Amino acid sequence: MALVEDPYALLEKWLKAREFIVVGKGIERADAFDKAIGKARFVEDYFDKGVLFVKQVLSEEPHAILEGIDYSEALKIPKVVGVFTAQDIPGENQVGYALPDQPLLAEGKVRFHAEPIALVAAEDIDAAFEAVERVKVKYKPLPVILDPLEAMNRTDVLVHEENGSNIAFRTKVRKGNVEEGFAKSDVIVENEYRTHHQDHLYLETEGALAIPDFEGRITVITAAQYPHLAQSIVARVLGIPMSKVKIVIPYLGGGFGGKDDEGPLVAAKAALVAYKTGKPAFLMYTREESLRIHPKREATIIHYKSGATKDGKLMAIEVKIIHDTGAYTNRGPFILWRASVHASGPYYVPHAKVDGYCVYTNKFPQGSFRGFGNPSVQFAAEAQMDELAKKLGMDPVDFRLKNLLRPGQTTITNQLLDHSVGIAEAVEKLAKKMGWWEKRKAFTEYNKRSKRYKRGIGIGVAWHGISTSRGVPDWSNAYIKIDKDGSVTVYTGIMEMGQGSPNSSHRQIVAEVLGAPLDVIKIVFGTTDAPDTGATHASRGTSIGAIGVLVAAAKIRERLNKLAAELLNARPDDIVIANGKVYVRGNESKSMTWQELIKQAYARGVDVSATGYFFLPKGKFDDAKGQGYAYPAYSYVAVAVEVEVDTYTGRVRVLKAYPALAAGRIINPVQVEGQMEGAIAQGLGYVLMEQFVFDEKGRVLNADMTDYVVPTALDVPVVEKPVYVEDLFKYGPFGAKGVGEMALIPVPAAISNAVSHALGIRVTRLPLTPENVYFMIKKK
């Protein structure tokens, strides 16, 4: 019998599994103990004596011609080894991800306050700080443009002259005929929504240590989310082949997308100094630098019009989305694209028209952040749903249930969803479990009696496409080898930033598929020594990112079953390998140990190493028509919250949150609960307190943790256990679709809908700080 090696067949085979050894269980993650006792090492922990300390010279102007950089005084300081500018870059000074518009170090002009201009390297920290102060940059200031609406309509001030416009990128989605849709609508709601920037505020700021090694390579230990991307950016900047750059991503103190953007850049800066000096070089952003420099969650203006019939069917949406992308597009076009195709929310809409604009201004760039363009547009879409329900005299959940996508329906890009669409079931289960209808009534009654405190309950329902969009190639891979003693080493490019994919779910998947005991499985993660696995972003660590791990393990398992069948005199299909024991199904006396089986594999010529390359099948999107294939599948999520508003102070308290998830197979429920709780806390911070304050020159006035305020334990509500609908996805490992971003996406919608319910005032702007809520009430 021929061995099955086809990845699609192997994925399908394991998708059919119905009984599990470790999958679906709350297995303790491999790094829990080391992290609890402080043994786990992060980038900063590798900094040591003898390493050059690097500091950045940052622009003091938001928009200016760079007329000269004089660092002669800096070089006079003993222990200063060098100052490096764009002129010193041996390769390309071009690091834009979506469009070639962003230099690593400013060249010709600066486009935002705190844009990096030069790198100073010194033998100690104090000398580096002093040198930065002695670098003299000559600026010729240009007019500053901060408002994206103004920027869109002006061509006399251009952030990028070469573009000829401040509009960097446009998107378009078209379905049916919106005029016809609105004509058939009995109710129409039209509003403008605004959302603001958010910082990731990971505990660990951006950092990298670059070490020139004896093989003529540069090894960079860096805080990034995609080792192979950091590798290619470093190679590009240095003008050397990727094979001469090795990236190691140790444990990270949080990423949330921020280190997917800034990680490769901080690696390239450290690598540039190491390459030019031949010495190990270390760069770590201070908190203030991190807040000023790295890209943030998109700030948006969303104009939204929607219509529905009197029996509660959504008919049409017309949406205009404007993203303030700041000085550089970074990943802005991808973020805008995602926002545009998700603009309807997870609902069936026959007629849709969406236009997106990614607009340059003189602010820090917009970037990747948990949800990636989606929390803002779901906030708008879900506010519209509540307002339509109100006009129709329907309950918000009942109205949603009439319109939620179901298998066999099409999205607004006209993509057919043939399977894995569990959201309607999830919302219904959640509403029943939490007693939505009773609570909604009880709160409405409470508010009639209570003068000062008003209570509200609101829901946000959202969806999030899995993998890269459209036909953009996406794949997975991993390399697994089993040593003679039966211990298993897995190499993956997926990294560990607290989310746990390598150390919990990957380990579980390998243990499940191979049958090896958990404690002999070691995952080597975040390294370019593994084959390119794609990034740890887009909620893909345990979904697309883990397919490679599953396929590699499944290939080896096929071979081991054949070998065990020969040794135990049975059919390969009857071989069971579980928790390190190998036996024949129904006859456990015919058995051997895992270690014995591996020993036999070495003795009898069976290959116990494999790679797990998997290329995700995709369709095409027609940009001109605004229609086509958007994503292979969607994860779905709903969060309902109860709030209490003190109308005298404007303070909003979130009392309780109830999540529901339709994200395919739940590989590790404990990890998933952690993700849901963390996402709700981060979403709550965004909605209730976090915000950047700019002055008229675009300088951030609160670039520190005194005044950039995030929630503490005392601000976070009780989060109920999630409701799961395991709507398996055919290209997910065991059917898993991805979780990391999910619970954050509907939080702005859920809280603002609850506050709107409490106050009887439609929230259209975030954040809901006490002050903003107070004046919103007062205006009414």
Next chain:
Amino acid sequence: MFYKLPRFNYYRVTSLNEALKLVNELEDFKVVAGGTDLVMDLKIKRYIPKNIIDISRVKELDYIVDEGDKIRIGALTRLQEIVDSPIIREKAYVLAEAVNQMASWQIRNMATIGGNLCNASPAADTAPPLYVLNAELKLVSVEGERIVPVTKFFHGPRKTELKKNELLAEIIIPVEKDAGASAIKLGRRNAFTLSIVAVATLVKVSDNKFADVRVALNSVAPTPVRAPSVEKALIGKEVSLEAVEEASKLVVNDIKPISDVRASADYRREMSIVLTRDSLLRSLERIGLKLGGEE
């Protein structure tokens, strides 16, 4: 970790006398007690002093003593010690209540009450309760000592009554009998944050009339302030919800808030009224007078 502090000479003392000698002799110095404000300020270069005098090990200034009609608190008493002190909780609860709303447990275990006062931030959270308790401060120098009311201590942001050679040694709190007092803080989150406004009030009532009323606020003027307009309007009046609400509105006459990254002046003004009202009602409740107003 990777920040730079300015270069300075560092002096560490273990007795008050040593400290007083140093502040008398040295020029251009800052005194560090808990360091939770000063170290931040050094990092951001608010101060670039030539000398730092570390008094954190002057054990003789770390005490809370109950003398019956007054409580004496050493200037180097940590904030968490104040929260935990049975003496304070029994006889000056409003101070413990306010301090418990400051910073985090970790910072309260470093920061000192004297440091909070001497830092002279307009947002100093120990000030409003000490204002309404009519606390006095003992300032000492090599030349001797003097007592000043806490309300005369602040001259402006980062400016105090302290002469160059003086140190704050002790906070003296007269014990109030039959008074109700409370402290309320409004911040941008539930803990570990600077005040948008904080209010403390103290009331005494006899024959259902206000016999004494004290109201103090922070973050709404260059220094913490008392609110005499509110106090005068209430003293001698019948106790009622209407009287409290009407008088609270007068607080705007006693404050000069500014707009900054934390809040606008308008919001601070409005919140001063709400918090004054809430605190007065809570203080009355603590002497058994529940007027409602929370419906």
